[in-house]
Amino acid sequence: MAIFASKLAALSVSSPLPFDLNSEAALRLDLSEHNPALGHFDPGDTAAFSAFISNEMQRTGARYAAGGYGENRTLYQMSPVFASADAEPRTLHLGIDLWLAAGTAVHAVLPGIVHSTQDNTAFDDYGPTLILEHHCDGLRFFTLYGHLAKTSLQQTQVGQRIEAGALLGWLGEPQENVGWPPHLHFQVIGDLGGRSGDYPGVCRPSEAAAWLSNCPDPNLLLRIRALA
Numbered sequence: 001m002a003i004f005a006s007k008l009a010a011l012s013v014s015s016p017l018p019f020d021l022n023s024e025a026a027l028r029l030d031l032s033e034h035n036p037a038l039g040h041f042d043p044g045d046t047a048a049f050s051a052f053i054s055n056e057m058q059r060t061g062a063r064y065a066a067g068g069y070g071e072n073r074t075l076y077q078m079s080p081v082f083a084s085a086d087a088e089p090r091t092l093h094l095g096i097d098l099w100l101a102a103g104t105a106v107h108a109v110l111p112g113i114v115h116s117t118q119d120n121t122a123f124d125d126y127g128p129t130l131i132l133e134h135h136c137d138g139l140r141f142f143t144l145y146g147h148l149a150k151t152s153l154q155q156t157q158v159g160q161r162i163e164a165g166a167l168l169g170w171l172g173e174p175q176e177n178v179g180w181p182p183h184l185h186f187q188v189i190g191d192l193g194g195r196s197g198d199y200p201g202v203c204r205p206s207e208a209a210a211w212l213s214n215c216p217d218p219n220l221l222l223r224i225r226a227l228a
Contacts, residue, residue, distance in 0.1 A: 004190060007137050008220040011110060014165035016145070016186060016222070017064070017098065018105050024063035026226040027056055029099060031067070033074040033091075043075040046174045050181035053099050065099035065183075066224050069217050072205060090202040094211055095144070095187030096218040096227070102173045102182035106145055106152070107165050109186070109221050110134050114160045115142060117153050118197025120178075126185060127177030128153050129197060130168055142192055143221075144199055145169070146185035147177035188221065190214045 015021050031038065041048040057065055071093045112132035120126040126146035130153070133142055145168055152169020156162065171182045189199055191214055203211035219227050 004139065005216050005220055007139055008188065008216060011136055011221065012164070013109050013221050013223070014107060016107055016109050016184060017100070018107070021222060021224045025061055026224055027060045027062035027065040028226050029053065029056065029065040029067045031073050031075065032071045038075060046179055046181060050174070053181055063100070066096060066227055068093045068095065068097045069219065070212060088204045088206055090200070090204050092203050092205045092208050092211070093201065094203060094215040095185045095201050096222060097183045097185055099181065099183040100171070102149070102171050104171045106148060106168045106170060106184055108132060108162045108168055109143060109164065110136065111164045112143070112162050114156045114158050114162060116158060116196040117156070119150065119153065120198050123178055124180065125178050126198070126201065127172055130156065131192070131197065131199070132162060142189040144185070144187040144189060146201065147180055147183055148172050150176050186218050186222065188216055188218050
């Protein structure tokens with residue numbers, strides 16, 4: 001894990017958004033179980049959730065909101081994708097979310113090859129998703145871009161070589177990303193475990209060590225100072 005992380009931190013990267021992530025004000029958005037403000041609205045109500053994020057950004061003068069890696073988000077228990085009556089719910093977030101307007105362009109952080117794409121349509125899942133495969137400094141790993149617009153799936157083809165900074169697609173509307181306010185879920189994955197077009201973005205807290213080891217902090221690549 002330490003070697004993986006140190007190599008990620010040394011790579012040359014591009015912004016996944018149309019601007020440098022440190023050139024604009026960023027709000028560190030707390031969606032953890034410890035934020036009492038989340039008790040003032042229903043996170044299953046997309047309009048209310050979107051209004052909460054928008055109000056927080058306006059209050060702080062932020063261009064975008066970011067955060068979530070390793071965060072225990074009990075709000076996920078509202079979805080059967082993450083919770084069931086007979087098992088520990090999956091609530092620990094494994095990626096970083098970048099919250100801003102639908103239609104915002106999404107770009108490749110690193111050069112790579114399009115491994116797979118898929119529209120994951122279950123309630124509160126990723127919606128349109130793209131996974132890139134990377135071979136950098138002796139490492140083979142993957143990055144996942146979730147909650148895209150459906151048109152993004154026509155932007156690239158499986159097996160296509162992608163340069164850093166290349167356009168991958170756009171952020172989706174709530175009806176495209178299955179109920180979420182518009183945002184990009186960005187995740188680093190060491191081993192996909194044979195999966196294609198999808199990979200868990202949330203794990204059970206009791207299994208955190210294994211999942212976080214395979215999915216190191218995406219801020220090693222994004223380098224958002226507000227999340228440091």
